[in-house]
Amino acid sequence: MGLLRERWIADAFDRTDRTRFVPDRIRLPGDSDSGRTIDRTEEPEAWAAAVWDPHTSVVTQLDDGATPLDHPGGGDFTSSVSALDIVLEKLHHLDLRGGHRVLEIGTGSGYHTALLAHRTSQVTTVEVDPRLYEQARKNLSPTPVHLVLGDATTTVPEGPYDRIISTAAVHTHLPDAWRAQASHGAVVVAPYTTALVHGGALLVLDGYANCLHGRFAGSASYMLLRAHRPAPVDVSRLPDAYETHRSPIDPEQVIGRGWGQTFALSLALPGIGMDVRTDDDGRRLAQLWDRHGSVTVLNIADWRDEGAVTWWGPRNLWAEAIEAYARWRADGQPHFTRYGITVVRDRHVLWLDVPGKRVLTF
Incomplete structure (x- = not known):
């Protein structure tokens, strides 16, 4: 495995028995194995293959407390032992040295720790x-680590820390507690996601006197920090007043060209969520929303028709998505790894290529 090229990572991998940190009953994620629970006592070879598969996480908890056995046919995934490839990728970006003070957010089973x-x-x-x-x-x-029970998005054990790494994804904003406890010269590694697209990317930041500053290093799909889970948005109760219009562009150009493009666009649309579904009449619809009462529904196939776009509330979210797409095209359709974020207290600045090329502040 190429990610074992660093000696300390290879040594840690060789000397840490991953099976010690995985329970006997696990759930496999993914479409092909969705809902399948593996019991070590009944399928020892399948269990071992899943645990050591370098590309697949194993789910260890559902619904914030249930085991895969408790919910053999469903439930929301709420904890896992991450796939080896992304674990090693994150450790590589962390650039950890002996003697560094490290803060880990999300102990889970303890394997990463x-x-x-x-x-x-x-x-x-x-x-x-x-x-x-x-x-x-x-x-x-008896590993000598300081294990703390608490919510690290609001309260962090006193630092400063040379390295901070999260095993769960942040949603749009990094907790200010992390910035405040990062030393000058620190490295912060965290999965980052938005509401517009499923999955996310790995954000690698350097610590300065009063800010964090860095860019995206590749894709990384993680469960959200519990404090960062978006509250459900009820889009069934819409106000009576609404407006309709045509879409000035084929929606497939904006949201139908793959995850990488959609994620890049989502960075410029913080706080906007989207679902694509087929209604009872067979129409493929995109529904966008924010948390302040704005909802936009787009008929994807009939986008040229008057009334293809219907929006409620103060914001026309499809118009904002088109604006973000136009700006992305004007910038040369950059890959999402060309974007970076600077965090200063509660303010985040999204930039392209260099910090001086600001895209937006949120």
Whole structure:
């Protein structure tokens, strides 16, 4: 595996038994195996293959507390042991050295924590779920780490820290507590996602005197931090007043050209979510919304028709998406890894290629 090219990562991988940190019953994610639970006692070879598969995470918890056995046919994934490839990729970007003070957000089963502890003896790890906290405490014994039960999005054990790494995704905004506890010269590695597209990217930031500053390093699909899960938006209760118009552009040009383009556009549309579905009449519809009462519904196939776009509330979200698309085209259709973010307290600045080329502040 190419990501084992760094000696300390290879040593940590070799000396940490991943099977110690995975429960006997796991769930496999993905369309082909959705809903399948593997019991180690009944299918030991399938269990081992899943645990050591370099490209697949194994789900260990559903619905914030249930095991895969409790919900054999469904439930929301709420904790996992991440796939080896992305774990090693994140450790590579962390650039961890012996003696560094490390803050890990999301202990989970403790596997990722154990890898960090092979490099430095100063690891503080924070877990918000009491059950996972207890499991990790047992799994990590007698590894010398500082394990804390709490919500690291609001309260972080006192630093400063040389390295901060999250095992769950942030939604649009990085917690200011992380910025405040990052030392000058720190590295912060966190999966980052938006509401517009499923999945996300890996954000790698450097710490300065009062800010974090860096860019996206590649794709990374993670469960959200619990405090960053968006509250449900009820789009069934819409005001009586609405407006309609044609779409000035084929929607497939904007939202139908793959995940990479959509994610790049989503960076310029913070706080806007989208679902694409087929209604009872067989029409393919895109529905966009924000959390302040704006909803836009777009008839994708009949986009030229008057009334193809219907919007409620103060914002025409499809018009904003088109504006973001036009700006992206004018900038040369940049790949999402050309974008970066600067975090200063509660203000985030999205930029392209260099910090001086600001896209927006949010």
